[in-house]
Amino acid sequence: MNTIIDIIALRLRNRxxxxxxxxxxxxxxxxxHPTYIGQVERGxxxxxxxxxxxxxxxxxxxxAALFEAVPAKTTDAAGIPSQCGGLIADRPEAEQRALLELLxxxxxxxxxxxxx
Numbered sequence: 001m002n003t004i005i006d007i008i009a010l011r012l013r014n015r016x017x018x019x020x021x022x023x024x025x026x027x028x029x030x031x032x033h034p035t036y037i038g039q040v041e042r043g044x045x046x047x048x049x050x051x052x053x054x055x056x057x058x059x060x061x062x063x064a065a066l067f068e069a070v071p072a073k074t075t076d077a078a079g080i081p082s083q084c085g086g087l088i089a090d091r092p093e094a095e096q097r098a099l100l101e102l103l104x105x106x107x108x109x110x111x112x113x114x115x116x
Contacts, residue, residue: 003043004067005043005046006043007066008043008047008052008066009040009041009042009043010090011061011065011066011090012040012041012055012056012059012061012066013041014090014091014092015059015061015090016037016041016059017092018092019059019060021059023037023038023041024037026055026058026059029058029059030051030054030055030057030058031054032051032054032055036051037055040055052066068089
């Protein structure tokens with residue numbers, strides 16, 4: 001994920017899926033063509049602010065939330081925790097819990113004394 005367009009695309013797709021909507025249902029709610037929704041979700045469209053607002057309204061998703069905690073590209077180790085959080089912030093809660101559990105198991109395994 002390299003650009004803000006990719007991040008917005010992912011957040012919109014995750015929100016749509018979390019609501020259990022198809023692209024067609026979202027398109028109808030937002031007043032756009034279903035093909036357009038697919039292109040936006042794949043990061044292929046440079047969406048206008050007007051259409052972005054319509055889609056956010058159809059998703060009951062604040063426009064500002066699309067831009068919250070956008071992970072900055074950094075090679076600084078201090079930025080790694082926020083980048084990790086940014087990767088999972090817009091995933092469904094069940095997926096976030098599963099990822100946390102997986103990370104916890106990996107860290108617990110890493111901390112086992114050798115020979116166990």
